[in-house]
Amino acid sequence: MSRITPFASPLLLGFDAMEKTLERISKASDGYPPYNIERIAADRGAPERLRITLAVAGFSEEELDVSTEENQLVIRGRQVEQGERDYLYRGIAARQFQRTFVLADGMQVLGAGLKNGLLSVDLIRPEPARMVKKINISVSQ
Numbered sequence: 001m002s003r004i005t006p007f008a009s010p011l012l013l014g015f016d017a018m019e020k021t022l023e024r025i026s027k028a029s030d031g032y033p034p035y036n037i038e039r040i041a042a043d044r045g046a047p048e049r050l051r052i053t054l055a056v057a058g059f060s061e062e063e064l065d066v067s068t069e070e071n072q073l074v075i076r077g078r079q080v081e082q083g084e085r086d087y088l089y090r091g092i093a094a095r096q097f098q099r100t101f102v103l104a105d106g107m108q109v110l111g112a113g114l115k116n117g118l119l120s121v122d123l124i125r126p127e128p129a130r131m132v133k134k135i136n137i138s139v140s141q
Contacts, residue, residue: 032097033054033055033097034054035052035053035054035055035099036052037050037052037053038051040122047127048124048125049124050124050125051121051122051123052073052075052101053118053120053121054099054121056077056118058094059077059117063077063078064114065078066119066121068109071104071105072100073100073101073109073123074098074099074100075097075098075101075119075121076097076098077096077097079095081094106125107123107124108126109121110122
């Protein structure tokens, strides 16, 4: 049985990587940790920004890692078990996570901050320069 993809059109060339990315995103359905994505309006000549905020209560700065790998923003959290404890009830698990966001070409990470159990990562997308390139046509005789 063949599968029809959004990139099956013969007019869309070189979108194989995009198709694989969409498949990978659709499989990543873990909802932990919860997050928000907000748009921050342009201000006094500064371009519009995006802010990703993750709820990472219980994680310290040393237990969090924010990095970019190719065209992806990867946020990891690794809590270390703190020795032997005698829990009467344990509702807060020391849980590892990895949350990945695919970045469009040109997106840049401005920085990250941790405050009150919320990790915020600011992104910016500079306006791309419009380019028109003339292609010369060669004539063979």
